[in-house]
Amino acid sequence: MNLNKVEGKEAIRTSTGYEELDRVLGGGIVKGSLVLIGGEPGIGKSTLILQLCDKIAKGEDEKVLYVSGEESAEQVKLRADRLQIHNDHILFLGETDIDAIEAEIIEIKPKLVVIDSIQTMYSNEISSAPGTVSQVREITARIMKCCKQNQITTIIIGHVTKDGNIAGPRVLEHMVDTVLYLEGERYFSYRILRGVKNRFGSTNEIGMFEMLNEGMCEVTNPSSILISEDQENVPGAGIVCSLEGTRPLLVELQALTTQSFYGIPKRTGNGIDFNKIALLLAVLEKRAHLSLGNQDVYVNVVSGMKITEPAVDLGIALVIASSYKNVYIPKDTAIIGEVGLTGEIRSVNMIDKRLKESERLGIKKCIIPENNKKLLKNSYKLDIIGVKNINEALRVIGIINN
Numbered sequence: 253m254n255l256n257k258v259e260g261k262e263a264i265r266t267s268t269g270y271e272e273l274d275r276v277l278g279g280g281i282v283k284g285s286l287v288l289i290g291g292e293p294g295i296g297k298s299t300l301i302l303q304l305c306d307k308i309a310k311g312e313d314e315k316v317l318y319v320s321g322e323e324s325a326e327q328v329k330l331r332a333d334r335l336q337i338h339n340d341h342i343l344f345l346g347e348t349d350i351d352a353i354e355a356e357i358i359e360i361k362p363k364l365v366v367i368d369s370i371q372t373m374y375s376n377e378i379s380s381a382p383g384t385v386s387q388v389r390e391i392t393a394r395i396m397k398c399c400k401q402n403q404i405t406t407i408i409i410g411h412v413t414k415d416g417n418i419a420g421p422r423v424l425e426h427m428v429d430t431v432l433y434l435e436g437e438r439y440f441s442y443r444i445l446r447g448v449k450n451r452f453g454s455t456n457e458i459g460m461f462e463m464l465n466e467g468m469c470e471v472t473n474p475s476s477i478l479i480s481e482d483q484e485n486v487p488g489a490g491i492v493c494s495l496e497g498t499r500p501l502l503v504e505l506q507a508l509t510t511q512s513f514y515g516i517p518k519r520t521g522n523g524i525d526f527n528k529i530a531l532l533l534a535v536l537e538k539r540a541h542l543s544l545g546n547q548d549v550y551v552n553v554v555s556g557m558k559i560t561e562p563a564v565d566l567g568i569a570l571v572i573a574s575s576y577k578n579v580y581i582p583k584d585t586a587i588i589g590e591v592g593l594t595g596e597i598r599s600v601n602m603i604d605k606r607l608k609e610s611e612r613l614g615i616k617k618c619i620i621p622e623n624n625k626k627l628l629k630n631s632y633k634l635d636i637i638g639v640k641n642i643n644e645a646l647r648v649i650g651i652i653n654n
Contacts, residue, residue: 263452266363266405269307272460272470273300275499276432276445278453281364284403285452286396288370288425290410291434296443297409298323300434300461300468301366302331304407308364309341316341317362321348321372321382335467348382350375350391354398365399368409370424392427425449436463437556442477443468444557447497457497475502475613478555484583488575491586491615492567493606494559500602500609502586504554505564507571509547517546523553524568525560532569532591539595539642540652542573563600565591566619569642570649577651584616587645588624595642599623607632619648 265280274280281287291297302318309316320328325344332338343360347353350373357365367373373391374382381387392408399406408428425431431449436442445459460471471477479491479502488507493500505524512518521529529551536542549572553559566589574581581587588606590598599621600606607630610618617635625638639645646652 268304270470276447276457276459278450281405282452283405284400285405285429287407287430288410288428289407289432290412292412295434295436296463296468297434298368301407303335303467305342306337306339309339311341315343315360315362316364317343317345317360318366319345319347319353320368322369348373350394357398362404365404365406370408370410388424392424396427440556442555454497458499478503478557485580487578487580488571490567490571490581492564493586493588493610494561494564495602500605502609502613503557503559505567505571506552507575508550509572509576512546512548518548521551523558524551532565535591535595535642536569536573540646542576562590563588566597566645570645573646573651579651581649586610586615586618588620591642597621597639597641604630607634619645
């Protein structure tokens with residue numbers, strides 16, 4: 253078949269009623285798509301999806317079928333009452349047999365189907381127990397075929413393993429159109445919905461919610477809550493600008509260094525990969541001649557967020573050095589840049605978006621890679637300082653003088 257002769261059709265999207273969720277999905281939920289959402293138990297997956305059902309179910313032609321193999325109708329009703337959801341167009345089915353589920357879907361023809369959770373469903377054609385690799389693969393294939401043929405959007409809720417991956421075969425993530433992860437620390441109220449796969453939009457987009465008594469509420473200005481409320485200048489704290497998908501976020505990092513009294517110094521990161529911390533400590537030791545070999549080092553991301561982007565490297569290095577030298581980084585300063593093994597500061601992508609977000613939130617000074625500064629086309633009400641290597645960045649902050 254000649255692809256040039258195939259008539260392309262634009263995906264039909266429906267707004268979820270939540271700007272944060274629409275952002276992660278690429279502008280809304282696509283008709284007939286299969287969405288997988290995973291997260292730890294109690295993180296808020298079922299709460300968020302039930303709220304979504306209430307937004308989607310608007311009439312007789314827009315019914316939602318909520319299929320649960322884990323909770324009874326009474327349990328789901330209790331959650332709905334807590335969330336103030338009283339919608340006659342949300343239908344409940346307590347069933348785990350895929351044959352019965354398929355029959356109900358074909359009969360009702362809902363606008364949206366929710367499967368909670370995929371690990372509890374089974375097919376009589378497979379002899380193994382529910383949740384096994386063969387069962388999960390078979391159930392997903394059956395649901396996908398049924399809903400694609402009938403153009404019914406389907407959301408599958410999945411459990412995650414201790415490693416943070418969705419339980420079941422890896423092929424599960426390959427079969428669906430979109431994969432979302434709901435992340436967050438148990439002791440924080442904020443939740444991050446992260447898109448790791450999306451056939452209809454960009455990946456790595458994030459949406460932020462806050463878990464309150466009335467349910468999951470959108471946080472439309474995440475940067476404002478990712479920066480500490482304490483406005484005092486203290487050593488070991490600094491602001492970085494991370495890019496999540498296409499969204500710039502200002503995030504506060506905190507570091508603490510203290511002399512180790514044990515044989516092997518302890519290095520701990522909350523929200524940051526341990527290997528990244530180890531690499532940056534080696535660069536500071538070798539290139540900036542900071543004696544960190546006998547120091548316990550703790551690095552934390554405020555509000556429990558996880559960041560992996562290379563552009564926060566320079567910020568991590570500077571807050572560690574700030575704590576070690578007991579020199580503060582001004583609170584109105586944002587730090588952007590990737591650090592190489594030779595100590596050079598590498599340029600980052602989408603620098604203009606990062607600078608605009610910094611300016612919007614009242615930042616006065618930005619430390620960025622020199623190569624990025626040379627290529628800037630727009631003007632900003634910011635004091636933009638370009639640095640070529642880690643030592644130049646440390647001098648700008650006043651951590652080293654030579």
